[in-house]
Amino acid sequence: MNNAYEFSVKDLGLYYGDFEALKHINMDIEKNTITALIGPSGCGKSTFLKTLNRMNDLVENIKVTGDIFLGEQNIYTDIDVITLRQKVGMVFQQPNPFPKSIYDNVAYGPRMQGITKKSVLDEIVEHSLRQAAIWDEVKGKLGKNALSMSGGQQQRLCIARTLATQPEVILMDEPTSALDPISTLKIEELALQLKEKYTIVIVTHNMQQASRISDKTAFFLLGELIEYNETSNLFTRPLQKKTEEYITGRFG
Amino acid sequence: MMDNIVNKNALKRAKATNSFMTIFFYIIAGIFLFLLLTIFIYILYAGFHNFSLPLLAFNHSGIGNQLFNTIYLVVLALLFSTPVGMLAGIYMAEYAKPGKLLTILRMCIETLSSLPSIVVGLFGYLVFIVMTGMQWNLLAGALAVSILNLPLIASTTEDALRTLPIGYKQGSYGLGATKWQTIWHILLPAAIPQIMTGVILAAGRTLGEAAALMFTAGMSTDISWKSTDITSPTNPWNPIRSGETLALYIWGARTEALNMNAEQMANLSAAILLLLILVFNLSARLISKYLVNYSQGK
Numbered sequence: 356m357n358n359a360y361e362f363s364v365k366d367l368g369l370y371y372g373d374f375e376a377l378k379h380i381n382m383d384i385e386k387n388t389i390t391a392l393i394g395p396s397g398c399g400k401s402t403f404l405k406t407l408n409r410m411n412d413l414v415e416n417i418k419v420t421g422d423i424f425l426g427e428q429n430i431y432t433d434i435d436v437i438t439l440r441q442k443v444g445m446v447f448q449q450p451n452p453f454p455k456s457i458y459d460n461v462a463y464g465p466r467m468q469g470i471t472k473k474s475v476l477d478e479i480v481e482h483s484l485r486q487a488a489i490w491d492e493v494k495g496k497l498g499k500n501a502l503s504m505s506g507g508q509q510q511r512l513c514i515a516r517t518l519a520t521q522p523e524v525i526l527m528d529e530p531t532s533a534l535d536p537i538s539t540l541k542i543e544e545l546a547l548q549l550k551e552k553y554t555i556v557i558v559t560h561n562m563q564q565a566s567r568i569s570d571k572t573a574f575f576l577l578g579e580l581i582e583y584n585e586t587s588n589l590f591t592r593p594l595q596k597k598t599e600e601y602i603t604g605r606f607g
Numbered sequence: 608m609m610d611n612i613v614n615k616n617a618l619k620r621a622k623a624t625n626s627f628m629t630i631f632f633y634i635i636a637g638i639f640l641f642l643l644l645t646i647f648i649y650i651l652y653a654g655f656h657n658f659s660l661p662l663l664a665f666n667h668s669g670i671g672n673q674l675f676n677t678i679y680l681v682v683l684a685l686l687f688s689t690p691v692g693m694l695a696g697i698y699m700a701e702y703a704k705p706g707k708l709l710t711i712l713r714m715c716i717e718t719l720s721s722l723p724s725i726v727v728g729l730f731g732y733l734v735f736i737v738m739t740g741m742q743w744n745l746l747a748g749a750l751a752v753s754i755l756n757l758p759l760i761a762s763t764t765e766d767a768l769r770t771l772p773i774g775y776k777q778g779s780y781g782l783g784a785t786k787w788q789t790i791w792h793i794l795l796p797a798a799i800p801q802i803m804t805g806v807i808l809a810a811g812r813t814l815g816e817a818a819a820l821m822f823t824a825g826m827s828t829d830i831s832w833k834s835t836d837i838t839s840p841t842n843p844w845n846p847i848r849s850g851e852t853l854a855l856y857i858w859g860a861r862t863e864a865l866n867m868n869a870e871q872m873a874n875l876s877a878a879i880l881l882l883l884i885l886v887f888n889l890s891a892r893l894i895s896k897y898l899v900n901y902s903q904g905k
Contacts, residue, residue, distance in 0.1 A: 410781060441783035451774030454797050454902040463792070464782040500902070513778070520782055 360424075361386045361524055361554040362407060367421035369402060371414070376402050378578045380421070384571075389546060389555045391569035391586065393562060395606065398575040400558050404526050407556065408443040409436050425524075441468065443524040444517030449533055450509035452501035452516070457484075457493050460501045460512055464520035479519050487515035488545050507538025514545065518553075525549065527557040531564065543568050562602060566590050574598045647881070654878020662875055665832060670876050672830050675843060676745065676850035677883070680824060681813045683749035683846055688756035689806055695757070696764025696802075701790055720758035725818040727754050732822035743825025743849040751823045752816055756809040763805025767798035800898035807891035811884050817854035825849030826859055853880045 362384040369377035377399050384390050392400040405411045406419060409430065419431070425442065428434045434442075441464070452460050461480045470476060480497070484490040489511040493504075501512055510530060517525055527546070531539040546555055546568050559565050565572050566586055573583040574595075582589060582598045593599040600606060665671035695716070703709040731751030736743065771794055779789040795802075828851040834842040841848070851859070853876045860873035 408781065410777065413777075413780065437783045437785060439783075440781060445777075445781040447774060447777060447781070449774055451772065451778045453775060453778060453793055463779070463784070467782065467784040467788050467792070502902075516778075516782065 359386065360384060361426070362556075363424040365422040365424070367403075367406065367423060368419070369399075369406060369411070370418040370420075372416045376578050377406075380580045382573060382580060382583055384554065384556060386554050387550055387552070388570040389550050389557060389568050391565035391572045392556065392558045392575060393560075393565050393572060393601075394575035394581075395601070396560075399578040400573075400575045401528055403575065404528055404556060404558050407524070407526055408440050408445055410440075410445060412436065441520045442522050443526060444520060444522035445526045445528065446510070446513050446517055446530045448529040450506055450513055452504070452509050452512050454500065454502055456498050457501050457504075457512060458497040461516050461519045464516060468520065483515040483519040484512075486518050486549070487511045488541065488548070489515060505538070507534050507541060510534060510538065510542060511545065514542075514549075518549075522553065524554045524556065527555065529558050529560060532560060539564075562590070574601060576601070650874075650881055651878050653874040654881075655875070657871055658875065662872065665830070670853065670856060670872060670879070672828050672843075673851055673853045673856045673876065674879065675830075676824075676828055677814060677852040677854070677880075679843075679846075680745055680749055680752070680820070680850060680852055681810050683745060684752040684756060684813050685806060685810055687750060688753040688760055688809065691753070692757045692760025692809075693764045693802065695761035697768065697790060697795075699761070700765045700768035701786070701794075716758045716761055719754065720762075722755070723818075724755060724816060725821075727751055728819040728822050730754070731819060735823055741847065743823065743827075744847045745824050745850040746846040748820045748824025748850065748852075749846070751819045752813050755816065755819060756813060759809045759812070760802075760805050763808075764798070764802050767801035767805075768794055770801075771797050797902060800895040800902065803898065804891050804895045807887055807894070811887040811891070814884050814887065815854050815880060817852070817858055820852055820855055821858075824852065824855070826851050826855055853883075 735747035
């Protein structure tokens with residue numbers, strides 16, 4: 356096993372009932388990179404993302420075959436799902452802060468891990484909000500309800516909330532599709548800063564976004580991984596005909 | 608060209624039907640409103656037109672004790688039905704697997720909610736009075752009424768949890784929280800406004816309950832407000848004492864009472880009961896509106 360990789364995915368298959376949503380996926384994701392997953396709707400990219408922190412477990416009638424390794428640990432057998440999700444955080448398509456104060460949103464993860472000391476929590480909250488580049492906007496009003504913030508702020512709060520559990524990986528499921536262009540840009544800049552310390556896997560519909568921020572890009576089609584390469588190569592010299600057709604906009 | 612296709616008479620007829628139906632529904636609504644207001648005003652008038660303060664006294668000549676019993680019984684009943692009902696609701700929304708068991712459980716709860724209250728009263732009499740060998744008492748009444756409240760609180764809780772945005776649950780699981788942590792720290796607090804409404808409506812229903820209490824809480828009340836010993840059968844706070852509620856008092860006063868002003872007392876009780884229920888329902892609305900605004904950061 357090569358532990359230079361954050362994730363090693365070996366012959367992964369996934370079924371919703373009888374429907375084969377992912378077919379024989381093999382993929383290594385490197386540490387401290389941004390990996391973009393692209394492809395048309397229903398191609399399996401989001402499903403693939405959700406297997407990385409086992410969010411798919413919540414779906415009924417699902418069957419997973421093959422193996423996924425986080426470092427050297429098999430995420431289905433060597434590590435419990437709670438620990439996995441603390442290490443592999445997730446940011447969703449719709450900003451989904453809890454109906455609580457900004458402070459309580461960020462402190463939630465650490466509190467659920469058993470941290471109760473106020474001074475420690477204060478420090479985690481401030482550090483996480485700073486990392487998510489939203490501290491300056493909210494520092495005077497941590498007691499305010501998170502739902503009163505704008506959509507872009509809510510999404511950065513959700514990123515801060517994820518950072519507070521001290522993950523290794525951040526999964527982002529179309530994190531900017533519900534946001535305006537300026538908020539989108541802020542999230543992208545943030546992702547570029549965060550890859551210094553974290554590994555980021557991002558699902559996006561937006562190919563410009565993939566080419567702007569990602570190091571590697573994976574193109575999915577009908578549950579198969581068609582092409583996985585350096586982003587610059589994939590968008591300029593795609594090896595597969597289907598990739599070329601997709602990135603030139605002939606379908607999707 | 609269009610003139611040939613559109614049948615002018617059909618259009619006219621559609622418009623006429625539309626106006627007719629609009630007026631029709633306004634009339635229906637008007638009739639209901641008129642009926643409700645008439646009853647409401649009649650009860651209030653009959654209750655209060657000869658009002659004097661001694662009628663509310665906390666002794667045998669007033670209905671103060673019955674008023675106290677009514678509210679105390681509601682509180683006792685909610686102490687049982689709220690936690691049990693909420694747990695049942697949480698189970699159905701979050702733990703039960705969809706299937707036969709859940710369907711049967713739901714059917715039982717629906718049946719329970721449409722059970723005639725006299726049946727619940729007789730059941731309560733059998734279980735809480737005869738089988739325990741106790742006299743009529745408030746606790747037995749509260750338990751009997753809880754049976755009637757449970758379905759409402761359970762189904763409100765289930766609905767409240769089910770209608771929460773899926774993002775709350777995903778967000779919490781995504782941060783590595785366990786199922787119970789998610790329910791306790793995220794889902795329940797977010798669902799509380801709606802659950803509160805169910806609880807207060809259940810309380811409102813309890814206020815007017817009579818049949819379920821007749822053979823459980825009893826039809827007499829003998830309270831000494833000077834009593835300091837909670838185990839004494841005349842201590843107002845002792846739940847193991849018989850306690851007639853306002854609704855039962857009305858029933859008693861109009862069927863078997865011998866005193867001269869029984870009719871007036873019954874009317875006053877009815878008026879007060881009506882106001883009490885009104886206050887409960889209005890506060891349910893206000894509280895849940897406030898909580899909803901609060902939890903959405905307004």
